Amino acid sequence: MDDCDLKKLVVSPGTLEPPFQPKITQYKLTVGVEALKATVNAMPSGNGASYQILGAAGSKSVPLKEGVNKIIIEVAAEDGTLKQYIVEATKLTASTPLLSGLKIAENLPLDPAFSMSVYEYTCTAPIHMTSVIAQPTVPDNNMAVIVNGSDVSNPVQLLMGNTKVEVNVTSANGTQSQIYRIIVVHARFPWSIxxxxxxxxxxxxxxxxxxxxxxxxxxxxxxxxxxxxxxxxxxxxxxxxxxxxxxxxxxxxxxxxxxxxxxxxxxxxxxxxxxxxxxxxxxxxxxxxxxxxxCSFRPPAELDAKDVTGTSWYQTEFGLTPKLKHAIKHSVEARNWEKNLRDQVHGDNAAMLSSDAENFIKTYRAMVSKSGTFCDVP
Known part of the structure; x- marks a missing residue:
């Protein structure tokens, strides 16, 4: 009984920004210089609810003047609860060069989301994509648009890294222009080139x-x-x-x-x-x-080790064969200085080696104490 939402709201000419949702009450749209009025087509969601356009004297159309026109749609629920949806319709002058929409045909999302007063955007293209097509929308059919200096229908070839896409829109009377710039970032190849x-x-x-x-x-x-x-x-x-x-x-x-x-x-x-x-x-x-x-040689997403170790090139470079390619010889030889050292410290006798170590520590401590300092040797 107190449902005062709209389930449909269309204002023509133009496109609502953001797209209509019942819980969103503030919208904007842009129309060209030739638009004389805006027509509202709305539908309440509640039974028994109704709506009116404030200041329109019962009409569904509102006359437009140059600049910002505020259109207020007031919804009344069956129990009298009121709710207002506000649309700011901007009517451009003949010398205003602005787009009413901009997207990439390949459905690459723009960052930030398009707004007619924002002129710089970025988006990311996958590695397999070789070109993109910009799709600008103008509020006035008398406006001219080119992309990178050519027709808007021509694809823009992507570079290895960043590709600059410049959308140049000219006002209806041809006196002013504005550039919207999209930097398309090509995803980096994960393999060496x-x-x-x-x-x-x-x-x-x-x-x-x-x-x-x-x-x-x-x-x-x-x-x-x-x-x-x-x-x-x-x-x-x-x-x-x-x-x-x-x-x-x-x-x-x-x-x-x-x-x-x-x-x-x-x-x-x-x-x-x-x-x-x-x-x-x-x-x-x-x-x-x-x-x-x-490419038929592209490795699978989940690589089996045998797919690598079983290849001819792996076997040639790293594989084990019955016969070694190069003969390997090892020899062990005790050098003279090693022999002399072992003879001086009683060879391999562990008890004697331990005793010698204790004697060396005592000698070291005695020498350090004579010099006036003492280091605690474990």
């Missing part, structure tokens, strides 16, 4: 750990660009805050992401990570994630 050509290894390996760059960065202002993997150089310099090559103190905002280097590295030829298990394939680094998914 081996370049097929020595020249690629020299160009694309971190000089500190001698492994393929992951999220390469250069030291700002360094001569000939001192480039490292980001996590490696940050850990190495966490206390010194100096360039590890020439010890120059870091400037503010001292590292610069090397996206172009990462892009070139994706074209380098590498061997399959499971070459040691017999995979003969070589490919571009950009194809490695897809190849690994279907």
């Amino acid at each position: 081996t370049f097929a050509h020595p020249s690629d290894a020299a160009e694309f390996e971190c000089p500190i750990i001698l492994k393929a760059f992951y999220q390469p960065v250069s030291i700002k202002g360094s001569d000939h660009k001192h480039i490292f993997s980001e996590s490696v150089v940050k850990f190495l310099t966490r206390k010194t805050m100096c360039d590890p090559i020439d010890e120059t103190p870091f400037a503010q905002d001292w590292y610069v992401p090397e996206y172009e280097l990462d892009r070139r590295m994706m074209d380098a030829t590498i061997y399959c990570c499971f070459k040691y298990r017999g995979c003969p394939n070589a490919m571009a680094l950009s194809e490695l994630g897809t190849h690994i998914q279907q």
